[in-house]
Amino acid sequence: MSDNKPDSVTDSRSGGENARRILRRDPNPHLFRPIRFRSVEARNKIMLSPMCQYSGQDGLSNDWHFVHLGARAAGGAGWVFTEAVHIEPRGRITPHCLGLWNNEQRDRLARIAEFVAAQGAVPGIQLGHAGRKASVGRPWEGSRPLQVNEGGWNNLISASALPYASQWHVPEAMSTGQIAESQAALKASTRRAREAGFKALELHGAHGYLIHQFLSPLSNLREDAYGGIFENRIRFLLESIAVVREEWPDDLPLFLRLSCTDWVDGGWSLEDTVQLAILLKSQGDVDLIDCSSGGNDPRQQIPIHPGYQIPLAQEVRAKAEIATGAVGLIHSPDLAEAVIANGQADLVILGRALLSDPAWPLRAAASLKAENAEWPKQYERSNIF
Numbered sequence: 606m607s608d609n610k611p612d613s614v615t616d617s618r619s620g621g622e623n624a625r626r627i628l629r630r631d632p633n634p635h636l637f638r639p640i641r642f643r644s645v646e647a648r649n650k651i652m653l654s655p656m657c658q659y660s661g662q663d664g665l666s667n668d669w670h671f672v673h674l675g676a677r678a679a680g681g682a683g684w685v686f687t688e689a690v691h692i693e694p695r696g697r698i699t700p701h702c703l704g705l706w707n708n709e710q711r712d713r714l715a716r717i718a719e720f721v722a723a724q725g726a727v728p729g730i731q732l733g734h735a736g737r738k739a740s741v742g743r744p745w746e747g748s749r750p751l752q753v754n755e756g757g758w759n760n761l762i763s764a765s766a767l768p769y770a771s772q773w774h775v776p777e778a779m780s781t782g783q784i785a786e787s788q789a790a791l792k793a794s795t796r797r798a799r800e801a802g803f804k805a806l807e808l809h810g811a812h813g814y815l816i817h818q819f820l821s822p823l824s825n826l827r828e829d830a831y832g833g834i835f836e837n838r839i840r841f842l843l844e845s846i847a848v849v850r851e852e853w854p855d856d857l858p859l860f861l862r863l864s865c866t867d868w869v870d871g872g873w874s875l876e877d878t879v880q881l882a883i884l885l886k887s888q889g890d891v892d893l894i895d896c897s898s899g900g901n902d903p904r905q906q907i908p909i910h911p912g913y914q915i916p917l918a919q920e921v922r923a924k925a926e927i928a929t930g931a932v933g934l935i936h937s938p939d940l941a942e943a944v945i946a947n948g949q950a951d952l953v954i955l956g957r958a959l960l961s962d963p964a965w966p967l968r969a970a971a972s973l974k975a976e977n978a979e980w981p982k983q984y985e986r987s988n989i990f
């Protein structure tokens with residue numbers, strides 16, 4: 606965790622209470638001080654949130670993804686994460702989502718990772734599986750479940766044979782054999798992510814996708830070792846983290862995105878997240894929890910307002926003493942700076958702010974008077990900033 610002292614760089618590898626190392630004085634605003642996880646140091650604490658572009662074919666990224674991610678790297682973000690990249694074809698959200706189940710997909714992503722790194726950002730990848738929320742149309746096509754004759758698929762899997770909502774696909778409850786197959790696919794995708802040159806990996810355990818489907822008692826009605834009590838519902842996640850760590854090097858950070866609450870009575874709660882985070886902290890495989898929420902149940906009531914999920918990151922950080930990322934309607938540089946300065950989170954994770962302005966970090970640097978953020982030299986001669 607960062608210690609928010611004016612002259613520190615976090616070293617989370619040696620992590621936690623006793624491991625804060627003061628490496629150099631830094632007069633810059635907190636948001637723009639470098640941060641280190643394991644061997645990876647980023648130039649600032651701004652992360653591009655994973656955002657599906659629904660623009661691939663056969664799980665392959667293309668020029669759109671290259672430009673989208675490359676522009677945010679050139680725009681000064683410290684961490685540039687891909688959208689959710691799926692570990693098997695039926696785990697895609699839409700037919701146009703990305704995958705990492707073959708080497709051609711790996712090689713296309715490698716070009717992006719290399720360019721992102723060349724712009725001074727840490728290239729990160731989010732790995733996921735949509736489970737019962739797979740096989741839907743793109744947002745601009747209505748995000749509704751797709752049938753096979755519309756390009757969808759109907760062999761969905763989940764913790765239990767429960768659809769997300771009425772009219773959605775009814776998944777098959779995964780057998781223990783299917784669980785093992787899924788973990789093998791995750792392991793192979795992790796290996797490809799490493800081979801593609803990514804330096805940070807985020808496991809997608811949020812938004813009602815497969816891992817979240819196991820975590821939440823609303824979507825997990827299993828009666829075996831993967832269902833019922835808390836310790837059983839987190840088993841699929843813990844096994845996923847373990848297989849990722851078999852392929853993901855010790856010196857590279859692993860982030861975990863969680864929906865810290867289902868926002869539904871009787872669902873996964875912030876208390877559950879804290880309990881899980883304390884366990885993850887003790888195990889030492891996960892370096893940061895990216896604190897999102899919701900997505901697993903249409904009955905959710907989310908109190909949306911600027912920075913609405915910051916208290917989740919703050920509570921997890923305070924109670925589990927693990928690094929967190931704050932995400933959700935953070936648009937102003939002052940709010941982003943305050944999140945870090947007040948010790949509410951270690952990273953500020955931006956989605957739509959970076960969609961509307963790829964150079965948000967460089968503009969924020971100007972408004973916060975950071976001295977360590979530079980426009981790409983190709984743009985330096987412009988005086989319009």
Ligand SMILES: Cc1cc2nc3c(=O)[nH]c(=O)nc-3n(C[C@H](O)[C@H](O)[C@H](O)COP(=O)(O)O)c2cc1C
Pocket residue numbers: 654655656657658688689731809811812862897932933934935954955956957958
């Ligand atoms: C177009 C779009 C695509 C998204 N795709 C993903 C995704 O692939 N993985 C994920 O974890 N969250 C995804 N999200 C959620 C964002 O990462 C982020 O958590 C959310 O937009 C809230 O942050 P914001 O208010 O800064 O946009 C997506 C959001 C948007 C707007």
